[in-house]
Amino acid sequence: MTRAIAELPMYTAPEAVRHASEAWIAHTLELLGVRRQRWQGDDLHALFLTPDLLFTQTCGYPLMTALRGRVRLIGRPDFDLPHSTGGEHCSLLLVREDEPRNDLDSLRGCRGAANNPDSNTGMNLLRHALAPWQRNGRYFSELQWSGSHRQSLAWLREGSVDLIAMDSVTFAYLALHSPAETRGVRLLQRSAPSPALPYITATGEADARDIREAMNQALEQHPHLSTALRIRRILPAVEADYQVLLDYEREAVSLGLAMLHPGR
Secondary structure (H helix, E strand, O other): OEEEEEOOOOOOOOHHHHHHHHHHHHHHHHHHOEEEEOOOOOOHHHHHHOOOEEEEEOOHHHHOOOOOOOOEEEEEEEEEEOOEEOOEEOEEEEEEOOOOOOOHHHHOOOEEEEOOOOOHHHHHHHHHHHHHHOEOOEOOOEEEEOOOHHHHHHHHHHOOOOEEEEEHHHHHHHHHHOHHHHOOEEEEEEOOOEEOOOEEEOOOHHHHHHHHHHHHHHHHHOHHHHHHHOEEEEEOOOHHHHHHHHHHHHHHHHOOOOOOOOOO
């Protein structure tokens, strides 16, 4: 039996989501007749580019930058979640419930947090939303990179920051399975829409189609996994679907916000 790497590292919390993802991987590999080879290490960029990769999920922004032309698309998920459906999701710009300011204009100069600098929802969509309100190439008085959307949310709740950008899928998963983590905050506004996080492979186009079909078949055969992950199906995807993310980048640059938080 062929061995290959299969990992789904983008949505690993709460535990119910992680367990469902692991079961989905197992059932998909069984349908493909492939034995799983575990990825060793925590370097996601290396995972995305390993030649032994059968399938994984990455972020749309690095797909169009660091990974462009180096991986093959399998598809993108069609979620059944608030703010995430039809193969799209977005970034949620969140503040605390007791925050008196109600728009991005009045929040300019506040303290911000996002997960990491190459994230589409954490950085790219946030930069696009903030660009009309920047002054001299800046929006925040300070910005902290949290390492995860979940940590950004924790910082917001505890009052360490005033405004965060969070993947709408991550927030919905927490609201469903760990609702205490989403209390005490409110939605200020949604970002522009974005194609959902893509599944990728190192194999050829025909194999990519087979993998997508097996992923969908596994969801159909095990509907409790589809319910737990709130994924209806995996839609076909092409690189052109994600061009809009670079368009958002160019719009932000044209408005004066080339970087989310440049040094002085």
